[in-house]
Each structure stands twice: as structure tokens, then as C-alpha cells.
Amino acid sequence: MRLIVGTVIVFLCVFGGYAAMGGKLGVLWQPWEYVIILGAAIGAFVIGNQGPVLKAVPSMLGTIFKGPKYKQDCYVELLGMQYSLFKLAKQKGLLAVEPHIENPHDSTLFNAFPTFAANHHAVEFVCDYMRMLSLGADNVHEIEALMDEELETHHQEQERIVAAMQSIADGTPALGIVAAVLGVIKTMGSISEPPEVLGHLIGGALVGTFFGVFVAYGFFGPMASSLKGTYEAESKYFLSLRAGLLAYIAGQPPVMAVEFARKALMSDVRPTFSEVEAATANLPATV
Secondary structure, three states: OHHHHHHHHHHHHHHHHHHHOOOOHHHHOOHHHHHHHHHHHHHHHHHHOOHHHHHOHHHHHHHHHHOOOOOHHHHHHHHHHHHHHHHHHHHHOHHHOHHHHHOHHHOHHHHOOHHHHOOHHHHHHHHHHHHHHHOOOOOHHHHHHHHHHHHHHHHHHHHHHHHHHHHHHHHHHHHHHHHHHHHHHHHHOOOOOOHHHHHHHHHHHHHHHHHHHHHHHHHHHHHHHHHHHHHHHHHHHHHHHHHHHHHHHOOOOHHHHHHHHHHOOOOOOOOOHHHHHHHHOOOOOOO
């Protein structure tokens, strides 16, 4: 919805304002200028990015359209999952946790929290570190360093996608100039035509410059910013898991480990202590 509203505002203000001051919209219809600019931008995108980034384009577009996929309810559920997991490990030992972390798809504990269970990377993250804990790794500083390295790698993978989108925004104004220059070259080939014909040709050539700047700052740049903001918001999901796991490994009781995890969330989606307490009050140690 946010993307649609923003797009409508951009189009209305730019083209509506142009028409309101007496401009002729028909002059702006220069399809081959658009083909030159957008086609070259797509080609440059393919040249400049590796296979994993190109494969991520469909999901990238979906992320831009949908925005952050986690709402406050999802984070309440995440905190509840951590509380159940830590409480089970605290009361019955890590051996009771092993069936859940070794076969997470069939885990009654994880499946009781559907948003978490549907996130393959989050499930894998929790299972890997709980498995390390069950195998005897108990140095919280070493585990923290490993978590940071893993999350930094995940962040770098997302940054490649954001940088790819930003590169289109940075390049399209220059490609607009390319299209405009080609239009001027075409115009020079018709230099013997009367002024009204030359004026139309020159106006069409300048549309290339307009369109390159228009799509760069009206769409591609904001899309890159939106994508970056969405990825940063969603990274808090993993940072909450990190904070909760490290607190539990350091010896904090389940309720305090969950409080560490809650504090890692952004304020706009962070549930209150009372909300978390109410959500976890009736959760059993095993689900």
C-alpha cells in the first residue's frame, strides 16, 4: 500500500504539475528513449552483479512491495518460543531439547509458534547454537563472536542486494544523458527541417534526460532505501534471538533471557514487559 500511494503521489505531482503549467503530455511519450534507458540499466545490472544477487531479484521486488514481514505479534511469538525453549532446557536438561533441535520440522515446540517455524534461517540459527551448547560449548564470548560473524555474513548478503538496487538509481541519470545525446544526433540528421520539426525532435531528445533523473530519484533510489530499511528492521528478529541465546548461555533464568531478547527489538514493535509476561504466563515447559 505504501509503495502504491507513493507512486501515485509522484506521478500526480510530476505529470499533473507539468500539464497544469501548460505542458503537452504527448511530447513525453518517447518509448524508444525509455527502451534505451531501462534496457541499458537492466543490462548494466546483469553485468555488475553475480548469480546469487540476480536470483534474489524476485524476492527483492516482493520485499519492496510487502515491506517488513514481522509485526509486533510476531515478536511476541518469538519471545514466547524462546521462553518455552529455555524453560524446557532449564527444567529437564539439554537432552530434552535434542529431539526438537535435531528434527525441527516435527518439533511440537517450534510448530506451536508458526511464524518462527516458517522462518528456515531462524530455526536453523537456534538449532545450531542449542546443538553446540548440548555438545559442550559453554564459552559465551566465543559463541557471541561466532554469532556476530554469522549475522554479519547475513547482513553482507543483504547489503549486496541493496547496493545492486542503488547502483541502478545512481546510473539511470547518466543513461538518460546517453539517450538524450542519441536524440540530439538524430536531430542533427534532420537539421534542414523547419523549426517546428526541429523543436519537436529536440524536445523528444531532452525527454531522455528527464526520464533518467525521474526514475532514479522518484523510484529506484527510494526503492533502495525502502529495501535497506526493511532488511534492517528484519535483522532485529535475529538480534533478538542472539540476545536471548547469549543470556541463557551466560546463566540467566528463562524469564531474564527473554527480557534480554525483548530489549534488542526496535521500540515500534517491542512488546512491553507486561505483554510478554501475559503471553508467557501459560506457556508450558514442553509444547
